[in-house]
Amino acid sequence: MAAASSHTEDQSLYAALGVGPTASEDDIRRAYRALATSLHPDKTQDPERRDDAAQLFTIIQEAYEVLSNPDKRDIYDVYGKEGLAAGLELGERVKNKDDLRKEWEQFRERQETARIDSQVNYRGAYIFRADASALVKPYSKVASRIPELTTVYMTSGVDIPVDTRDWGVLAADQDIVHLGGLVNVRKNVGGGSFLAGYKRVYSDYTTLDVNAAVGLKSLFSVSSGVQLSPHAQANLTATWQPDEGVGLQLVTTRQLSKTLQGEYSWVIGPETAAGMSLGITRRMEKLLLTGRVEVGAVTGFVGRVARRMGEKTTARAGVRLGPASAEVDVGGQRTLSELATGGLSIVTGPQGIVLKLRYNRAGHMFEFPILLSPLLDWNILAAAYCLPPLLYYVGKEWVVGPLARGIQSRRLRLRQQEEAATIRAALAQAAAAAQLLGPVAERRAQREASQDGLVIALALYGASSEVEAEAARRISLSSSAATEQETEATSPRREPAVGVVESTADEQESGMGPGGSQEPPVPVAANPELEERPPSPVADVTVAVQYLVEAGKAVFHKGYTKAGLIGFCDPAPGTEKTLLVLFSYRGRCFRATLADTEGGILPARGDVARDGDEAAFIAAAPARWR
Numbered sequence: 001m002a003a004a005s006s007h008t009e010d011q012s013l014y015a016a017l018g019v020g021p022t023a024s025e026d027d028i029r030r031a032y033r034a035l036a037t038s039l040h041p042d043k044t045q046d047p048e049r050r051d052d053a054a055q056l057f058t059i060i061q062e063a064y065e066v067l068s069n070p071d072k073r074d075i076y077d078v079y080g081k082e083g084l085a086a087g088l089e090l091g092e093r094v095k096n097k098d099d100l101r102k103e104w105e106q107f108r109e110r111q112e113t114a115r116i117d118s119q120v121n122y123r124g125a126y127i128f129r130a131d132a133s134a135l136v137k138p139y140s141k142v143a144s145r146i147p148e149l150t151t152v153y154m155t156s157g158v159d160i161p162v163d164t165r166d167w168g169v170l171a172a173d174q175d176i177v178h179l180g181g182l183v184n185v186r187k188n189v190g191g192g193s194f195l196a197g198y199k200r201v202y203s204d205y206t207t208l209d210v211n212a213a214v215g216l217k218s219l220f221s222v223s224s225g226v227q228l229s230p231h232a233q234a235n236l237t238a239t240w241q242p243d244e245g246v247g248l249q250l251v252t253t254r255q256l257s258k259t260l261q262g263e264y265s266w267v268i269g270p271e272t273a274a275g276m277s278l279g280i281t282r283r284m285e286k287l288l289l290t291g292r293v294e295v296g297a298v299t300g301f302v303g304r305v306a307r308r309m310g311e312k313t314t315a316r317a318g319v320r321l322g323p324a325s326a327e328v329d330v331g332g333q334r335t336l337s338e339l340a341t342g343g344l345s346i347v348t349g350p351q352g353i354v355l356k357l358r359y360n361r362a363g364h365m366f367e368f369p370i371l372l373s374p375l376l377d378w379n380i381l382a383a384a385y386c387l388p389p390l391l392y393y394v395g396k397e398w399v400v401g402p403l404a405r406g407i408q409s410r411r412l413r414l415r416q417q418e419e420a421a422t423i424r425a426a427l428a429q430a431a432a433a434a435q436l437l438g439p440v441a442e443r444r445a446q447r448e449a450s451q452d453g454l455v456i457a458l459a460l461y462g463a464s465s466e467v468e469a470e471a472a473r474r475i476s477l478s479s480s481a482a483t484e485q486e487t488e489a490t491s492p493r494r495e496p497a498v499g500v501v502e503s504t505a506d507e508q509e510s511g512m513g514p515g516g517s518q519e520p521p522v523p524v525a526a527n528p529e530l531e532e533r534p535p536s537p538v539a540d541v542t543v544a545v546q547y548l549v550e551a552g553k554a555v556f557h558k559g560y561t562k563a564g565l566i567g568f569c570d571p572a573p574g575t576e577k578t579l580l581v582l583f584s585y586r587g588r589c590f591r592a593t594l595a596d597t598e599g600g601i602l603p604a605r606g607d608v609a610r611d612g613d614e615a616a617f618i619a620a621a622p623a624r625w626r
Contacts, residue, residue: 013063013076015564018548020557020599021077025068032064035566038437038547052432056566123363124156124180131371133352136380147370155182156364157195174201184216191216205233218242231255244270259283263292273297299323311335316345325350330385333358344392346384353381355388405465412463412575416534419573423535426569433567434543441546442625449622453552454603457582457589457621459545461562462538463572467580467593470538475617537572544568545581546625549602552585558599582609582618589618 014021017031037043039060044053066072129151138145157180164175178197184190193215200208205227212220223237232254239247248268256262263279275296282289288306300322308314309332318329331345343358352374359366373380416423448455458474460467544567548554556562562579563570570577577596583603584590590606591614609615 012560012564013066013081014557015560015562016059016063016566017067018557018565019067020555021559023067028064028067032060032068035060038440039433039566044436049432049436052429053436055429056433056436060566121159121161121363122156123159124154125365125367126156127151127153127367127369129153129369129371133371133373136372137377150187150371152183152185152190154184155195156180172200173203175199178211182213182216193217228252241270244272246270247273267296271297275299316343320349331356344388346381346388348376348381353377353384355384408465408575412465412537412572413534415574416537416572420535423569423571423573427535427539427571430539430541430544430567430569434541437547437567438543441543444549445546445622445625448549448552449625451552452586454549454554455584455621455625456542456546456549456554457584457618457624459540459542459579459581460538461541461568461571461579462536462577464576464578466537466572467578470536471580471582471614475613478617478620479613535571537575539569539571541565541568541579553604554581554602556594556598556600556602558597561596562594563596581606582614582621584618584621589615591618 014023017023017028017035019027019031023031036057039053039057041050041054041057044050066076128149130147131150132147135145135147157178160177160179162175162177165171165173176199178195178199180195181192182195183192193213195211195213197209197211199210202208207223207225209223209225210221211223219239219241221237221239223235225233225235227233232252234250234252237249237251239249241247247270250266250268251263253261253263259282261281261283263277263281265277265279267273267275275294275298277292277294277296279290279292286308288304290302290304292302294300294302300320302318302320304316304318306314306316312335314333316329316331316333320327320329327347327349329345329347331343333341333343335341340359340361342360343356345356345358347354347356347369351371353372353376355370355372357368357370372384445455447453458471460470460474462470544565545554547567548556548565556579561570561577562568563577579594579596581592581594581602582590583592583606585603585606589609590603591609592600592602592606594600594605609618
């Protein structure tokens with residue numbers, strides 16, 4: 001079975017045994033013995049299933065050999081299967097396993113960040129300021145209402161790595177040459193500058209930067225950064241400008257605690273920029289707080305707060321207070337992809353009411369500040385705060401949402417076609433596991449039904465966008481089959497015509513016989529007609545979930561994908577996946593939805609099934625397991 005190898009390469013060993021990452025040795029031993037009873041080739045009565053049982057048994061045996069060995073388990077917990085394959089050792093236990101795992105994850109994140117940075121070493125910022133006040137509130141019927149582009153600011157540059165490790169005494173760990181340009185135009189008046197710089201990183205955490213700009217704003221600067229201690233660093237910058245003269249700036253930062261960082265800045269010159277500032281930043285899991293007090297050429301207080309509202313959405317707010325003015329900035333940001341983010345904010349201050357649209361992608365920032373009103377107009381301010389979220393919601397639900405779902409569906413179908421052979425092999429492996437686990441799952445279902453306990457009616461795992469639709473299709477098929485059976489029971493029995501198959505292709509593919517009877521899933525590849533179609537992005541895991549039921553509950557552990565559970569597979573590679581479970585408990589009908597790596601316990605995670613057909617389907621589950 002081809003899928004077996006890929007299964008062991010990609011899936012969690014904890015998932016193979018169905019235990020959590022914190023499971024004790026007794027839990028691991030108990031889970032292994034239970035699975036071995038069903039999957040051991042010598043205990044498989046059907047000769048045709050012995051090869052399938054042997055491959056599945058190899059998976060759980062590998063998992064048990066690693067997790068039952070404390071040293072191997074520690075290596076696996078920290079470094080994964082790569083560490084086991086490389087023969088890594090943890091060495092002396094100066095740090096505990098959690099610290100080592102955290103360091104390894106941080107190392108992997110740094111590797112990924114470095115990989116992305118290496119692909120986007122060309123960076124830039126592009127700001128286009130527009131005045132739309134005449135459009136929002138016309139001054140007169142004669143004046144033009146077309147928004148006017150008032151300011152254009154663009155800067156871009158490229159970082160060029162230079163290998164100097166073989167330069168002898170001039171060698172350094174890392175050298176980077178920076179080349180770029182700057183353009184600033186306001187009301188058709190402006191100019192540009194050419195930027196060039198050189199950065200050197202030494203092995204003792206010391207850096208040296210030399211930068212120069214020639215053109216609209218000429219300057220020369222030298223900056224040096226030093227890591228004073230594991231928790232403190234300092235940076236000294238000297239600048240020279242033809243009109244301003246020499247300037248000097250000292251910046252020191254210190255990590256005050258695990259979540260708190262302080263920064264002190266002292267600008268000695270030039271006189272137009274001289275001053276001091278003291279800042280505090282606190283970073284928590286979902287909250288970022290920043291405050292800074294400034295005294296000198298610029299005096300005031302700056303405070304910002306950012307809170308993560310979801311996996312991809314962040315809300316932001318900021319305030320800037322000065323001796324004679326105040327500015328408030330409220331907005332949000334959303335992650336669009338691995339390299340792109342989009343944001344919107346409303347700024348109210350001395351310049352009036354400004355709507356800022358922001359888009360970042362691969363190191364390039366595009367910002368569009370749009371002046372809505374030069375004065376504080378409460379009607380415009382209320383509209384500025386209310387209309388953008390409303391337009392975003394309407395566009396997301398009625399325009400972007402349907403388009404995105406359509407694109408995602410087409411991409412899913414295309415990927416299903418490209419990886420059809422792999423997916424079919426995985427589905428076949430899951431089907432084989434379901435048939436091997438079937439007798440135990442059936443006994444557990446019957447025992448739960450006799451005790452009015454937890455009985456699984458249907459469990460589907462796959463693409464989040466398709467799971468609900470597939471469940472509705474299964475329920476509809478079951479309802480139609482039940483109606484046909486009632487009709488046949490009240491009408492004379494007729495023999496089927498020669499060559500007519502009583503169960504439909506949909507029923508064969510879904511693993512449900514006539515009348516919605518729950519049978520072990522049949523591999524899609526067994527039907528030549530279905531072989532031509534892309535495999536379903538949803539897998540029937542009813543038997544596998546019922547097998548997990550013990551003492552009236554089923555436990556799903558967090559931290560790993562459910563595709564690694566025995567009897568599961570990944571029917572939709574590269575997409576977000578969900579597990580949907582319909583079940584009965586204590587005479588009531590429930591449904592539960594769990595994300596791919598989310599933990600949960602059934603029946604505690606269940607919600608009461610409200611749909612009539614769905615409730616009827618669930619209520620009939622105990623009879624289908626007999």
